[in-house]
Amino acid sequence: MQVAIVGGGIGGLTTALVLKNANIPFTLYEAASEIRQVGAGIILASNAMQVLAKYGLDQLLYSKGHRIDTMLITDAGLGTLSQFSLKGFEQQYGLQNLAIHRAHLHEILWKEVGGQHIKLNKRLHSVIRDGNNFVLSFEDGSTSLVTHIIGADGIKSKVRELLFPAVQYRSANQVCWRGVLNFQLPVSYEHGAVEAWGKGKRMGFVQINEQEVYWYAVINEDMIATDQTVDLPALFREFHPIVKDLLEQTSPDKLIRGPLYDIQPFTTWNQSRVCLLGDAAHATTPNLGQGACQAIEDAFVLGELLKKGTLDQAIECYPAVRMEKAHYVVNTSWQLGKISHLTNPVGMGLRNFVLKYLTPDFVN
Numbered sequence: 573m574q575v576a577i578v579g580g581g582i583g584g585l586t587t588a589l590v591l592k593n594a595n596i597p598f599t600l601y602e603a604a605s606e607i608r609q610v611g612a613g614i615i616l617a618s619n620a621m622q623v624l625a626k627y628g629l630d631q632l633l634y635s636k637g638h639r640i641d642t643m644l645i646t647d648a649g650l651g652t653l654s655q656f657s658l659k660g661f662e663q664q665y666g667l668q669n670l671a672i673h674r675a676h677l678h679e680i681l682w683k684e685v686g687g688q689h690i691k692l693n694k695r696l697h698s699v700i701r702d703g704n705n706f707v708l709s710f711e712d713g714s715t716s717l718v719t720h721i722i723g724a725d726g727i728k729s730k731v732r733e734l735l736f737p738a739v740q741y742r743s744a745n746q747v748c749w750r751g752v753l754n755f756q757l758p759v760s761y762e763h764g765a766v767e768a769w770g771k772g773k774r775m776g777f778v779q780i781n782e783q784e785v786y787w788y789a790v791i792n793e794d795m796i797a798t799d800q801t802v803d804l805p806a807l808f809r810e811f812h813p814i815v816k817d818l819l820e821q822t823s824p825d826k827l828i829r830g831p832l833y834d835i836q837p838f839t840t841w842n843q844s845r846v847c848l849l850g851d852a853a854h855a856t857t858p859n860l861g862q863g864a865c866q867a868i869e870d871a872f873v874l875g876e877l878l879k880k881g882t883l884d885q886a887i888e889c890y891p892a893v894r895m896e897k898a899h900y901v902v903n904t905s906w907q908l909g910k911i912s913h914l915t916n917p918v919g920m921g922l923r924n925f926v927l928k929y930l931t932p933d934f935v936n
């Protein structure tokens with residue numbers, strides 16, 4: 573048996589960890605010349621932390637990341653509309669919810685997997701089924717013969733394009749900027765993940781370690797000019813001064829800009845000895861902060877199924893275990909993206925009223 577994991581993102585690396593622990597021979601093929609994720613933070617909710625803790629990574633992650641106790645939704649002036657305490661999860665599972673720089677998360681996963689299992693500069697180009705095997709061809713001209721393929725190659729998955737029916741991308745019609753900077757949030761937000769909702773735009777920020785804050789700013793596409801030069805602080809001028817400070821103090825060359833989109837939920841995640849995982853299977857808009865957490869859950873479920881049967885069986889059964897929840901995340905995130913970007917003052921007022929007065933604060 574020789575398994576190919578295609579893609580060395582969070583999903584592929586966690587899958588590698590799972591296969592390594594199950595003593596299944598594998599190689600991870602990554603298109604990039606080095607394993608790295610630059611420039612932004614990520615939130616690891618308790619579902620992801622439970623999996624990573626099972627592989628003994630919790631203390632290492634704590635040492636690099638920052639604990640989050642509360643999720644806050646506010647108006648543009650940072651007036652609280654709703655808050656959700658995460659301390660209950662912490663007590664229930666004995667694990668912190670964490671914000672961390674992506675580069676640190678990748679480094680931790682990569683080191684745990686071990687470089688000997690990872691081949692870089694391997695951009696998958698084509699796949700040919702050869703009896704019970706597959707021949708993978710890469711853009712550098714090399715080939716590999718494998719028995720199984722796990723496609724963890726992200727939203728634009730080549731594995732999916734080559735072996736599965738076409739999917740439908742959905743544009744959220746929103747543009748997102750992300751940044752990380754040296755910054756110390758006020759004590760009141762030190763352990764909070766804050767998302768401030770304005771008119772057709774929102775801004776989120778969280779401390780990811782003692783020195784750095786990660787933020788993201790999202791705006792409806794039709795509210796900005798199509799050219800590349802956007803004055804972000806000006807676009808968010810009606811927001812709280814902290815927002816202005818974060819945007820102004822981030823070096824422009826450290827900004828990551830991209831459109832938000834997902835994939836219309838689809839059900840063909842597997843075929844004989846091949847499966848899709850993570851964004852390749854269920855790419856979501858980031859509004860619930862769950863895309864990577866869901867990829868980590870996928871890998872975990874494969875691992876649990878491997879304890880009960882063969883890899884063929886695990887690949888066959890895993891979509892049935894994972895699909896309902898993953899699709900729920902995709903659909904809920906999609907709706908949340910619409911609600912948080914309302915521009916109609918009546919709709920916004922009603923939304924904020926419901927959040928502030930009719931939705932219980934989950935503080936425990």
Ligand code: FAD
Nearest residue numbers: 579581582583603615696725726850851861862863864865
């Ligand atoms: P990817 O991270 O896309 O990795 C795919 C890998 O495959 C890449 O390394 C790529 O180089 C490689 N690859 C691609 N094509 C090929 C090929 N042909 N051959 C070989 N290799 C290839 N999720 C959270 O859980 N929490 C958050 O707080 C959060 N915040 C987010 C904020 C934003 C703005 C965005 C856009 C997303 C956010 N997400 C978050 C979602 C998360 O980033 C993704 O869901 C997650 O990274 C998906 O992981 P993946 O491994 O499936 O795919």
